Amino acid sequence: MAQNDYEAMDVLLVGAGIMSATLATLLKEVEPGIKLEIVELQESGAIESSNPWNNAGTGHAGLCELNYTPQAADGSIDIKKAVQINAQFEVSKQFWAHLVDKHAFGSPRNFINPVPHLSFVRGKDVPFLKKRFEVLSKHHAFDKMVYTEDRAQLGEWAPLTMPGRPADEQIAATRVEHGTDVNFGALTNQLLTHLAKQANTEVRYFQKVVGLERDGDAWLVDVKNTQNGQSRKIRAKFVFLGAGGGALPLLQMSGIPESKGFGGFPVSGQWLRCDNPEVVQHHQAKVYSQAEVGAPPMSVPHLDTRVVDGKKSLLFGPYAGFSTKFLRHGSFLDLPLSVRTSNLLPMLAVARDNMDLTRYLVREVMQSMEQRLESLRKFYPQANPADWRLETAGQRVQIIKKDPKKGGILQFGTELVASADGTIAALLGASPGASVTVSIMLGLLERCFPEQYKSAQWTAKLKEIFPAREKQLQTDAAAYREINAYTWQKLQLDQ
Numbered sequence: 001m002a003q004n005d006y007e008a009m010d011v012l013l014v015g016a017g018i019m020s021a022t023l024a025t026l027l028k029e030v031e032p033g034i035k036l037e038i039v040e041l042q043e044s045g046a047i048e049s050s051n052p053w054n055n056a057g058t059g060h061a062g063l064c065e066l067n068y069t070p071q072a073a074d075g076s077i078d079i080k081k082a083v084q085i086n087a088q089f090e091v092s093k094q095f096w097a098h099l100v101d102k103h104a105f106g107s108p109r110n111f112i113n114p115v116p117h118l119s120f121v122r123g124k125d126v127p128f129l130k131k132r133f134e135v136l137s138k139h140h141a142f143d144k145m146v147y148t149e150d151r152a153q154l155g156e157w158a159p160l161t162m163p164g165r166p167a168d169e170q171i172a173a174t175r176v177e178h179g180t181d182v183n184f185g186a187l188t189n190q191l192l193t194h195l196a197k198q199a200n201t202e203v204r205y206f207q208k209v210v211g212l213e214r215d216g217d218a219w220l221v222d223v224k225n226t227q228n229g230q231s232r233k234i235r236a237k238f239v240f241l242g243a244g245g246g247a248l249p250l251l252q253m254s255g256i257p258e259s260k261g262f263g264g265f266p267v268s269g270q271w272l273r274c275d276n277p278e279v280v281q282h283h284q285a286k287v288y289s290q291a292e293v294g295a296p297p298m299s300v301p302h303l304d305t306r307v308v309d310g311k312k313s314l315l316f317g318p319y320a321g322f323s324t325k326f327l328r329h330g331s332f333l334d335l336p337l338s339v340r341t342s343n344l345l346p347m348l349a350v351a352r353d354n355m356d357l358t359r360y361l362v363r364e365v366m367q368s369m370e371q372r373l374e375s376l377r378k379f380y381p382q383a384n385p386a387d388w389r390l391e392t393a394g395q396r397v398q399i400i401k402k403d404p405k406k407g408g409i410l411q412f413g414t415e416l417v418a419s420a421d422g423t424i425a426a427l428l429g430a431s432p433g434a435s436v437t438v439s440i441m442l443g444l445l446e447r448c449f450p451e452q453y454k455s456a457q458w459t460a461k462l463k464e465i466f467p468a469r470e471k472q473l474q475t476d477a478a479a480y481r482e483i484n485a486y487t488w489q490k491l492q493l494d495q
């Protein structure tokens, strides 16, 4: 191809959600001269999963999510995942604190707010919660967690949860005061605004990636302007497919061997939302409970305080659903068009082995409004239907991948898929997602830019931004406490 048939770029990032915005910002921190562009098919950033009303905005730190501390058959409780996610969230907070401190990034309270995190259980789950508390609170990251079975105490922590509850119902809860609600949409847009001010950096909207092919040691990417239909080509040394649910089709388009065998299982969602200030003022917490049998881990019900654009609301859910779209604004053909000979067997194996999940999804889809309110009343017995409306949440595409024993498995986390030469990478999956973006993107830098990652320049910059990384935070109580206090104060969460 002739030299000027394309624009040359060091890095092209597809999608303007929290993932691309974070990766681009990190790259500009360690390599300020790098030439990069973000292309987004919608009219602005954070329209899909990163939009504040498409996700729950929980700053996942393992403080309240019971699925991060599974119980084994012998009754023991494994806290590894909760500890890891907690440390990853501390890494995210360090990055945001650095931006606030060094770059006049705008007020952190536009995107992060203090909201206590509670776990709340009833009846047969009470012994589990008590045991979980005993194990978890011995770790330095959870040593401020408190436990109660006292109804008056819980009534103080979460006033809506007690009135109208049967007197003989056994309840228990844990609480960590230092939890957060994060508006990932506001954060994404602050990152994009910050990026757009920098040299050699473009953020462009109405730009859809429609083609992707190898060109020597780089990638030639076809981008179509969705407003005027014009196409352009970008030749990029590195491509990040940060397209959320849209990442799988693009990864398949790349044809890299590492993409073979991956499929997607879309799960849609809905919430009940309440904006009535009379109700909202009585709840200041994220209250997570135990998932139903067969429910996927991300469908754990929770009653949340949300802080979006300075206003408080309550969100309850999510109620899962099924749609063949990979993006909320996607096409019903997304799922059928993703079927390949290489992922057909894994997809069939997942359909065969996940009947509990299928039954659960059918039940959820068939629910009436009254049944949805019944679920809400397990948290808030006196909920008034007039205060709540049903809203659509974001689309999550769970990962289906090959498995030597089962043929295929369904995976609920995220997975970074990269070519062996590190010139292209995609982020698949959803949970715990936005809260741990910074750790995921640091992992990408290490994997796809191995030489630069080890260089003195990158090492020094990363040390400046992240005084303590994930492993140290998990084991070094003194470092953890120091970092946690620092980020809490820098992000103005103490105000």
Ligand SMILES: Cc1cc2nc3c(=O)[nH]c(=O)nc-3n(C[C@H](O)[C@H](O)[C@H](O)COP(=O)(O)OP(=O)(O)OC[C@H]3O[C@@H](n4cnc5c(N)ncnc54)[C@H](O)[C@@H]3O)c2cc1C
Pocket: 014, 015, 016, 017, 018, 019, 020, 039, 040, 041, 042, 045, 046, 047, 048, 049, 050, 051, 054, 055, 056, 057, 058, 059, 060, 184, 207, 208, 209, 210, 242, 243, 244, 245, 246, 247, 250, 269, 318, 327, 393, 394, 395, 396, 427, 429, 430, 431, 432, 433, 434, 435, 436
């Ligand atoms: C119901 C729900 C609840 C959640 N709750 C939480 C929570 O409480 N806490 C938490 O931390 N995480 C949560 N998550 C996960 C979190 O929202 C996601 O992990 C995160 O937003 C993903 O960001 P992203 O940048 O990868 O994708 P997105 O925000 O979806 O962005 C991808 C972008 O790529 C664009 N795009 C797609 N295809 C193309 C193309 N071909 N060309 C150009 N652009 C393209 C899309 O338009 C979109 O803007 C939740 C998710 C859901 C769905």
